[in-house]
Amino acid sequence: MDRGAVLVTVGGWRPGRVLEALPATPSARILRLEVPGWPGSTAGQHVDIRLTAEDGYQAVRSYSLGSYGPGDTIELAVDEIPEGEVSPYLVEDVLPGDELEVKGPLGGYFVWRPGGEGPxxxxxxxxxxxxxxxxxxxxxxxxxxxxxxxxxxxxxxxxxxxxxxxxxxxxxxxxxxxxxxxxxxxxxxxxxxxxxxxxxxxxxxxxxxxxxxxxxxxxxxxxxxxxxxxxxxxxxxxxxxxxxxxxx
CATH class of the missing domain: 3.40.50.80 (Nucleotide-binding domain of ferredoxin-NADP reductase (FNR) module)
Structure with a gap:
């Protein structure tokens, strides 16, 4: 069994370690995560991010990828929704070294690949x-x-x-x-x-x-x-x- 398969948790969730949390706008952050075993993604795809509270409550939200291609590093840009459950944590609280659960890449319709015809x-x-x-x-x-x-x-x-x-x-x-x-x-x-x-x-x-x-x-x-x-x-x-x- 390869290393990537070992790191996939039940249901396809993978641990992602935050490498960088950078300000993008007054209300948004760019997050770069290392996701061991990541299979790569096509431009336009997204991931699900799952947070688990101490009492076991879980919240899952989808975020588009600003990155594409192979490699174990992915990039998200998250805009804070003040009344949201997940985005305030990702924008205000997450620090390098923290871990998030990641599922993906997801989506096959809203994608772009080189070689298509026309502009x-x-x-x-x-x-x-x-x-x-x-x-x-x-x-x-x-x-x-x-x-x-x-x-x-x-x-x-x-x-x-x-x-x-x-x-x-x-x-x-x-x-x-x-x-x-x-x-x-x-x-x-x-x-x-x-x-x-x-x-x-x-x-x-x-x-x-x-x-x-x-x-x-x-x-x-x-x-x-x-x-x-x-x-x-x-x-x-x-x-x-x-x-x-x-x-x-």
Missing amino acids: VQLIAGGSGIVPLMAMVRAATDAGAAASVRLLYSVRTASDAIYRDELERLADDGGVGLTWRYTRAAPDGWTDPVGRLDEDALRAATWEPSQEPIVYVCGPTGFVEHVADALVGWGHEPARIRTERFGGA
Whole structure:
């Protein structure tokens, strides 16, 4: 029996040791975990995280992976939901060296692999950037970033997870990056501020005639609004993949 099989607990849970807990925004953290025996993941997949209290009570929540590929290290970016059961602990209390139970990788629909035909359009709202970040990284590593566009809607610049990395990749001639600020923009910003509307969506994304595969991730209302607008514009529904985030 291999080492990975020994470390899998009942039901497919694996112990994950926190290597780093880094601030991402005022309300979010990036967690890097070492998960011995991890089988690797495809960009866009997620994991379940299980916490067990001293009295035996357990809480399980799903979190997208910002990482992809082989190796024993995975990355999550967790945005705190104040009334949540799990995210406040992950954002406020977890320290390097702590252990979390991890199950995964999970999901086979909301994923991206190199080699697909046509351009790729990524549209994120808030912490919905996390699985799309894995796709950006995968496309960059595969030399396919020029065919990828990312439209990222956030309240303010300080709320943007992975902001520095995204700016660097865009400046290096990789993924096409467009920001949409819904509450306040940085100094010197000249584009409109507010909810992502159809005009802004069309200006920043591939046209239907180019037949992109589209990935939309964020809060339910955001995802439904964007998906409806894309279909109304003429995008094929079968080429639009969505993932919704809820409280955790």
